[in-house]
Amino acid sequence: MELAYIPSPSRGVLYLGPVPLRGYAFCIIIGVFVAVWLGNRRWVARGGRAGTVADIAVWAVPFGLIGGRLYHVITDYELYFSEGRDWVDAFKIWEGGLGIWGAISLGALGAWIGCRRRGIPMPAYADAVAPGIALAQAIGRWGNWFNQELYGKETDLPWALHITSSADGRIPGYYHPTFLYESLWCLGVAVLVIWADRRFKLGHGRAFALYVAAYCAGRFWIEYMRVDDAHHILGLRLNNWTALVVFLLAVTYLVVSAKKRPGREAVVEPDAETSGGGTGTDDEAESEDTAKDESESSSAKADTEAAKADTEKDAEGDGKEKDDVKDEAEAESEAAGKKS
Numbered sequence: 001m002e003l004a005y006i007p008s009p010s011r012g013v014l015y016l017g018p019v020p021l022r023g024y025a026f027c028i029i030i031g032v033f034v035a036v037w038l039g040n041r042r043w044v045a046r047g048g049r050a051g052t053v054a055d056i057a058v059w060a061v062p063f064g065l066i067g068g069r070l071y072h073v074i075t076d077y078e079l080y081f082s083e084g085r086d087w088v089d090a091f092k093i094w095e096g097g098l099g100i101w102g103a104i105s106l107g108a109l110g111a112w113i114g115c116r117r118r119g120i121p122m123p124a125y126a127d128a129v130a131p132g133i134a135l136a137q138a139i140g141r142w143g144n145w146f147n148q149e150l151y152g153k154e155t156d157l158p159w160a161l162h163i164t165s166s167a168d169g170r171i172p173g174y175y176h177p178t179f180l181y182e183s184l185w186c187l188g189v190a191v192l193v194i195w196a197d198r199r200f201k202l203g204h205g206r207a208f209a210l211y212v213a214a215y216c217a218g219r220f221w222i223e224y225m226r227v228d229d230a231h232h233i234l235g236l237r238l239n240n241w242t243a244l245v246v247f248l249l250a251v252t253y254l255v256v257s258a259k260k261r262p263g264r265e266a267v268v269e270p271d272a273e274t275s276g277g278g279t280g281t282d283d284e285a286e287s288e289d290t291a292k293d294e295s296e297s298s299s300a301k302a303d304t305e306a307a308k309a310d311t312e313k314d315a316e317g318d319g320k321e322k323d324d325v326k327d328e329a330e331a332e333s334e335a336a337g338k339k340s
Helices: 024-044 052-075 087-091 102-117 124-142 140-148 178-200 206-223 238-260 282-339
Strands: 013-016 018-024 161-163 173-175
Touching: 013 024, 018 024, 024 052, 024 124, 024 140, 052 124, 102 124, 102 206, 102 238, 124 140, 124 178, 124 206, 140 178, 140 282, 178 206, 206 238
Parallel strands: none
Antiparallel strands: 013 018, 161 173
């Protein structure tokens, strides 16, 4: 009886008419669009201007791709610079090979440049795009499925991944679909960040730190399942150590930031209010309504005082007229007495 399994694609290339598109590149492109779309919605909800996330992504995405590729090439240099290898392959990013740690590091540098040019606080931007990045990773991991790479140990589970060919020379068989495990984990991370952000009003980079910590926790055990060649330090894969260190840094930032700067940023994009691009948060809308009510109340009070002043003025005028009539009557009476 044949085992149930997840089939591998017959080829890693999609064809848009006559135009070939590698499945790995296609997944990355879709992931980027999803990240920008969700990030834009969250940025506008925080009081920012529509389009700002995309403008900064123009800096962050290329930097992230370069950083991800550099990390992969540096940590797996023997694939490109050892005897019999062609170093030109290091530039063939469409064939797979991106390190998330390098992508986040250089991508953050690109985002910092974009934020600085727009006068936007980097932590606020990071909070807005955090769940979108997790979704992009969930989609991007399917590129490994197209390439039949980065799978786990052999297994006979019903959801085993059937590998028919492999670039690392492994025997075709049934393996743990670690790409699927990480994809599902990243979906869970995105949901967690969105929920926690709404529940606890995370700000000043804490939503991004939560994403980093949650991702690292999952990456640690998924990395432990993988069987592809990797550098080991004290019995652990290099990426395990990286995940552990980054996890501790993210948790430390969460704790320290919550004590020093609780709540969210009051303003995420200084010129958004004057340009009318952002919708603002619920707190901002409530503040605007309160200010409007106070203004109307002040106006009504001023009208009341003005009416009171007019009434007093009219009363004063009537009293003066009565005094004038009385004086005239007394003068006429006195004149009549003199005549008599």
